[in-house]
Amino acid sequence: MALEEEQQQSGEEADPQSSRTGTSPEAAIDRFSWMNDTLEWGVRAQPGKRGLTMRDLNVGSYGEVPESSSDMSRRPRGAFPISGIPRTDLYALSAKVDLWADNAVDLYEEAIQRRWMGHLEIAWEEITPQPYEYELAMRQLCTELAQQASIETDLIGQWLHKMNYAYHEVKTFLASEIFDTGRHYTIFRHRALHNGGSLGLESAGQFNRRMMETRPGWTEVSVFLYLVRGPLTLLLYRFGEAYARNKADQLLFRKCMEDKTRHMAYGMAHVRYAVENQPEGFGLGLSNLMRGVERDLVRDLNDPVLWEALAIIIGGSVENIAGGMAVVEDLKQRYIEDYLRRMQWAGINKTEANLSPDLAVFLRREETAPSGD
Amino acid sequence: MATVESRTAYWEQAKEQGFDLSWLEKLREHVAGEGVEEQSANDTGRVQGSIPRGDVARFGAYTFRTKSEVWAHNLTKLYEEFITRQWSSATDIPWETIQPLPDDIEAAQCQLATFFTQVEFIASDVPGRFISTMSPDYQEVRLALLAQVMDESRHLDVFRKRALANGGGLMRMIDSVSDVVGGSTDNAREFTEFSSRLHITGEGNVLTLFRLGEMMAYNEAEKAIYRRCAQDEARHVAIGVLHLRYMNEFAPERRDEIHCYLDEGESRQATGAGGENPAGQSQLTSGALAMLLGGGKDKVDEGQKILMAIRQRQTKEYFQRLKSAGFDDRIHNGRVNPALLEQYKAAA
Numbered sequence: 001m002a003l004e005e006e007q008q009q010s011g012e013e014a015d016p017q018s019s020r021t022g023t024s025p026e027a028a029i030d031r032f033s034w035m036n037d038t039l040e041w042g043v044r045a046q047p048g049k050r051g052l053t054m055r056d057l058n059v060g061s062y063g064e065v066p067e068s069s070s071d072m073s074r075r076p077r078g079a080f081p082i083s084g085i086p087r088t089d090l091y092a093l094s095a096k097v098d099l100w101a102d103n104a105v106d107l108y109e110e111a112i113q114r115r116w117m118g119h120l121e122i123a124w125e126e127i128t129p130q131p132y133e134y135e136l137a138m139r140q141l142c143t144e145l146a147q148q149a150s151i152e153t154d155l156i157g158q159w160l161h162k163m164n165y166a167y168h169e170v171k172t173f174l175a176s177e178i179f180d181t182g183r184h185y186t187i188f189r190h191r192a193l194h195n196g197g198s199l200g201l202e203s204a205g206q207f208n209r210r211m212m213e214t215r216p217g218w219t220e221v222s223v224f225l226y227l228v229r230g231p232l233t234l235l236l237y238r239f240g241e242a243y244a245r246n247k248a249d250q251l252l253f254r255k256c257m258e259d260k261t262r263h264m265a266y267g268m269a270h271v272r273y274a275v276e277n278q279p280e281g282f283g284l285g286l287s288n289l290m291r292g293v294e295r296d297l298v299r300d301l302n303d304p305v306l307w308e309a310l311a312i313i314i315g316g317s318v319e320n321i322a323g324g325m326a327v328v329e330d331l332k333q334r335y336i337e338d339y340l341r342r343m344q345w346a347g348i349n350k351t352e353a354n355l356s357p358d359l360a361v362f363l364r365r366e367e368t369a370p371s372g373d
Numbered sequence: 374m375a376t377v378e379s380r381t382a383y384w385e386q387a388k389e390q391g392f393d394l395s396w397l398e399k400l401r402e403h404v405a406g407e408g409v410e411e412q413s414a415n416d417t418g419r420v421q422g423s424i425p426r427g428d429v430a431r432f433g434a435y436t437f438r439t440k441s442e443v444w445a446h447n448l449t450k451l452y453e454e455f456i457t458r459q460w461s462s463a464t465d466i467p468w469e470t471i472q473p474l475p476d477d478i479e480a481a482q483c484q485l486a487t488f489f490t491q492v493e494f495i496a497s498d499v500p501g502r503f504i505s506t507m508s509p510d511y512q513e514v515r516l517a518l519l520a521q522v523m524d525e526s527r528h529l530d531v532f533r534k535r536a537l538a539n540g541g542g543l544m545r546m547i548d549s550v551s552d553v554v555g556g557s558t559d560n561a562r563e564f565t566e567f568s569s570r571l572h573i574t575g576e577g578n579v580l581t582l583f584r585l586g587e588m589m590a591y592n593e594a595e596k597a598i599y600r601r602c603a604q605d606e607a608r609h610v611a612i613g614v615l616h617l618r619y620m621n622e623f624a625p626e627r628r629d630e631i632h633c634y635l636d637e638g639e640s641r642q643a644t645g646a647g648g649e650n651p652a653g654q655s656q657l658t659s660g661a662l663a664m665l666l667g668g669g670k671d672k673v674d675e676g677q678k679i680l681m682a683i684r685q686r687q688t689k690e691y692f693q694r695l696k697s698a699g700f701d702d703r704i705h706n707g708r709v710n711p712a713l714l715e716q717y718k719a720a721a
Contacts, residue, residue: 038543051464136400
C-alpha cells in the first residue's frame, strides 16, 4: 500500500521535520509506525439508498464474522491487533452461535430510522378522562406493560455487557432495543398516570422471575423473551390499539407494536440460528426446558388482574365485563397458538401434543371440537 | 354515567359471576406516593409507585437500592433530551462530502476513528452493567444510562463507518487498561466511582475534543460527526455532574471518598495512563491528532502545539465541572493534581 512505501521512504531519507527538531530518523520512524498498522487498507464503503448503513461496512475482511472470538480486549473487529494487551473483561458470550442473527445489522438501522418521541408525538391532550372503571382498568393494563418493558430492560442489561464485540451488530441492535424498552416504560407509566391517575398492581411476576433467573445462556433467555413473552406483549399492544378510545392511545400502542415486532424479529432469528448451528439435540433441550416454563406461564395466565382489566377495557365497563372476557379468552387462545407457531418456526418441536396440559386448556379445543354425534 | 349505587350493584353481580375484582378495589383506594423513596424495598421489578403484591417471588437482588447512591436531580428532563436528539449515522451524516485525502491524513483519521470505536465500547458496556443492578424505583437513573448505551452504540457505529468510508480502514487497536493508577472505569463496582471516572473525567475529555472537532475535520461529514457526538457526549457528562452535585448536597459524608476517585481520574488525565484520553500524553492517538491538527505528517510539531492547547482546555473544562458539582475546593486547597493546576494556570 502507498502508506508502506511512504514509511519505507521516510526511513531511508532523513525526515526534515525530525532533523529540525533534533529527532533521529529512527525515532521518527517509530513516531509514525502506527501508520502501517492496518489489516486491510483501501476500503471505501459506499452509501446506498438508505445512507451508509452498518451492513455496507461488511466488506472484505471487515465483514468476516468469526465463529468464535477469544479476544477479551475489546479490539474492534478488523482492527490491527497488538500483543501484550491485558484482558479487560471476560466476555461469556464469545461464540457466534450464542447471540447471532443475520438480521440484527438491518434491524439496528431500522430502529434508528423509526425512532419516535412519546412525549412529543403522542397527542396527550386528546386522552380525556374516560368512564371511571375504564380508566382504572387502563391504568392496570399500562402498569403491567410498563413493568414488562422494565423487566426487558433489566434482562438485556444483564446480558449485553457479556457479549463479545466481535459481534457488534448484535450489541448495537440490543442497545437500540433497550432504548425502546425505556421509551415503552416511560409512555405506559405516563399513560397510567394521565388524567390524575395512579398506578395499578405489579405483575403477577412468575414469568418475569423465570426470565430474570435464567442463567445458561442468551439463547434460553431469547426463547423466553421473544418467543414466549413477546407474542403476549404484542397481542396486548394489538388489543390496546383495537380497543383504544382515542387516536392518541391508538398511536401509542401502534408505535410500541412496531418496536416489539422488530425485537421479536431479532429474537426469533437468533433462536433459529442457534438451533440450526448448535450441536444436535439443542432444540430438543429447549423443548424439554419448556415443561416447567409453561407451568409458570399458566400461573400468570390464571391470575385475574391483567385479564379482568383487559375485559373491562374491551367491554367498556364492569357491567359488560363478561362480554369483554369472552374476547380475552380469544386473545389467550391466539396467544398460545402464536407461541406454538413461533417455536416451530425457530426449530423447536413444540406442538399441541407436547404442550403442558394446563396451558393446552387455553386452546379450548374441547369447546370447538365437533361433538361426534 | 353509572352512579355509585348502580356501580356497586353490578360489581357485586360480576363477583357473583366469578370475577375477582379485588384489584379494582385496591386501585380505587390507591393514592400515589410522593417522590422517590430513600430506600427501595423493591425486589420484584415492579414499577415505581405501583401497588405491591404479597405473593410475588423476590428475584430483584438489586445491588443499588439507596437513593443517595445513584440519584441526580433533573434526569427526567435530560432523558427527554436524549429521546429528542437521537440521530442516524446512516442518513444524518453527509457521507457524500468525503473526498479522498492524502494518505497521512486519512491514516490519522482512521487511527482516531479506530480509537473512538473501541473507547465507545467501554462507554457502552460499563453503564450497561449498572442498569440491571439498580432498583427500578430509581428508573430515572436507569433511563439516562440506557439512553447513554444507545448513544455510545451509535458512536462506535459512526466511527467505524468513518474508518471504512474513504479508502482507509481500521488501524491499530488501543491499549486502554495498562498502567492504570487506582481502579479503572471498567472495574468500578460503585456507581459514584464509575460515574466520576467515566462521566466526569473520561467523557469530559472526549467532549472537549469533540467540541473542537472542526479543527480535526477535513470535510463536512467529519464536522457533522464531531458536532453530533459532542451534543450526545454533553448529556453523558451531565449525568455525572448532576450526580456529583446531588452527592455534594445530600451525601456530604462521602465527599472525601469522592475526592479519592477524582484524585485517580486526575492522575490519569495528567499522565495519559489508561489510554482513554485521545489527547493524552504519550498516546498513539495523540500522534494521529497532531497530524490532523497540524495538517499532515510534516506538520506534526505544529499539531503538537495545538494539542497542548487542547489539553489545557480539557483541564479548564474539567475544573468548570468540578465547580458546577461543588467539588472545586480541591482546586484551591492543594489537592488537585499539580500538573493539571499548572495547565489550568497556563490556560488562564
